[in-house]
Amino acid sequence: MIVIENCAVATVDGGGAEHASGHLVVEGERIVAVGAGPAPGDLPGVWEARRIDAGGCLATPGLINCHHHLYQWITRGLAQQGTLFEWLTELYPIWAGLDTELEAAAATASLATLLTSGCSTAFDHHYLFPPAATAGDLLGAEIEAAAALGIRFHPSRGSMDLGKSRGGLPPDEVVEDVDTAMAATEDAIDRWHDPSPGSMLRIVVAPCSPFTVSGELMAESAALARARGVRLHTHLAETLDEERFCRERFNCTPAEYLDGLGWLGDDVWLAHCVHLEPAAIRRLGETGTAVAHCPSSNGRLGSGIAPVTDLIAAGVPVGLGVDGAASNEAGQLGPEMRQALLVARLRGGPAALTARQALALGTIGGARCLGREDELGSLEPGKLADVALWRLDGVGHADIADPVAALVLGPPASVELLLVNGRVVVEDGELRTGSEEEIARNARAASRRLLDLAEEHR
Numbered sequence: 001m002i003v004i005e006n007c008a009v010a011t012v013d014g015g016g017a018e019h020a021s022g023h024l025v026v027e028g029e030r031i032v033a034v035g036a037g038p039a040p041g042d043l044p045g046v047w048e049a050r051r052i053d054a055g056g057c058l059a060t061p062g063l064i065n066c067h068h069h070l071y072q073w074i075t076r077g078l079a080q081q082g083t084l085f086e087w088l089t090e091l092y093p094i095w096a097g098l099d100t101e102l103e104a105a106a107a108t109a110s111l112a113t114l115l116t117s118g119c120s121t122a123f124d125h126h127y128l129f130p131p132a133a134t135a136g137d138l139l140g141a142e143i144e145a146a147a148a149l150g151i152r153f154h155p156s157r158g159s160m161d162l163g164k165s166r167g168g169l170p171p172d173e174v175v176e177d178v179d180t181a182m183a184a185t186e187d188a189i190d191r192w193h194d195p196s197p198g199s200m201l202r203i204v205v206a207p208c209s210p211f212t213v214s215g216e217l218m219a220e221s222a223a224l225a226r227a228r229g230v231r232l233h234t235h236l237a238e239t240l241d242e243e244r245f246c247r248e249r250f251n252c253t254p255a256e257y258l259d260g261l262g263w264l265g266d267d268v269w270l271a272h273c274v275h276l277e278p279a280a281i282r283r284l285g286e287t288g289t290a291v292a293h294c295p296s297s298n299g300r301l302g303s304g305i306a307p308v309t310d311l312i313a314a315g316v317p318v319g320l321g322v323d324g325a326a327s328n329e330a331g332q333l334g335p336e337m338r339q340a341l342l343v344a345r346l347r348g349g350p351a352a353l354t355a356r357q358a359l360a361l362g363t364i365g366g367a368r369c370l371g372r373e374d375e376l377g378s379l380e381p382g383k384l385a386d387v388a389l390w391r392l393d394g395v396g397h398a399d400i401a402d403p404v405a406a407l408v409l410g411p412p413a414s415v416e417l418l419l420v421n422g423r424v425v426v427e428d429g430e431l432r433t434g435s436e437e438e439i440a441r442n443a444r445a446a447s448r449r450l451l452d453l454a455e456e457h458r
């Protein structure tokens with residue numbers, strides 16, 4: 001049992017309960033008590049528990065990252081001025097050299113960065129699978145990396161089949177045929193998907209985007225996900241180039257295209273949704289389709305600002321994503337709350353998004369994207385013990401009286417403690433399940449090897 005006391009608590013529960021000085025009690029993998037003041041003395045086992053005096057800290061739910069491409073960690077800093085399509089065109093041939101060793105190094109660095117920025121659950125949209133004969137088992141490699149670090153993980157066996165020769169954006173060498181992609185996706189569900197309560201590993205079906213995937217593969221992916229009861233994800237409406245592509249090829253917007261394929265529903269969440277017409281926003285709300293908002297990546301690629309305030313008003317569940325580190329080199333989830341607030345206000349004025357709404361996007365909103373709001377995303381008795389304790393008594397935050405404002409508006413806060421499933425994964429701002437020095441060394445070596453490989457094949 002772990003008892004955390006003497007800290008501010010933002011529960012992000014349905015009523016938005018907060019405590020200026022409160023407690024949190026964790027037993028095994030679950031939260032058993034949350035409230036104001038010290039922990040109740042009559043809880044069984046409370047006096048033998050590990051007690052943490054968390055004065056100067058704020059407890060929130062662990063953050064949930066709803067969109068990422070972990071493998072991109074080792075291709076950061078490239079195509080610095082490109083649009084999405086230019087950036088992808090430069091990077092695809094480099095990514096074609098991925099193998100399991102490179103994947104492990106990149107995934108470990110990406111996930112370690114998420115953990116030390118307060119993220120306890122991560123989704124990975126892995127859609128690029130060079131032939132298994134040369135690349136090996138990429139998904140297996142990242143699943144192993146996630147388990148070693150102790151993060152709750154929702155990886156996808158994604159796919160692309162629309163190569164350049166058929167009018168798509170990616171070169172043919174990084175796409176698969178429909179049968180290969182579908183067989184591998186089904187195999188990933190069989191091997192790894194754990195639907196049980198408290199699960200640390202769930203598989204997602206996630207074809208890449210309308211400009212890299214055929215309608216046939218999109219439709220088959222949705223059918224498989226629904227037959228197997230797993231969640232469904234893709235990129236949508238990220239850029240105006242994508243909109244032009246869809247209008248030319250399908251004579252409709254990206255949202256209409258996906259709707260026509262029978263995709264929209266409360267088992268689906270979509271990354272970006274920057275360029276949506278009012279009708280599409282209403283349609284997402286009606287169908288319960290969720291959105292992963294990626295403000296830094298959208299800024300890095302100059303894609304635009306997603307209409308998050310309008311999405312929330314339409315009843316669309318919205319979570320946050322850092323997106324792949326090649327389009328968000330920072331790779332930290334904590335600061336995305338601040339980014340989300342700032343870009344919402346650039347679009348809609350100073351009342352567009354509050355600090356508490358930004359915290360909700362990073363926590364319960366993310367849980368809704370992943371279909372786990374009954375277990376994750378708020379601090380309530382019975383929920384899983386994924387808890388972030390942020391240190392707010394240093395120069396950067398101490399004089400801001402409102403702890404939620406300090407966390408969201410202030411500089412990136414140090415993570416005093418991160419519990420995932422009741423286990424200490426980060427403490428005193430440092431990863432406890434791996435050596436950050438070794439992770440950095442491996443990522444640097446992997447990046448060099450991948451870029452050298454690309455140079456040889458040029």
Ligand code: ZN
Pocket residue numbers: 067068069125235271323324
């Ligand atoms: Zn993405």
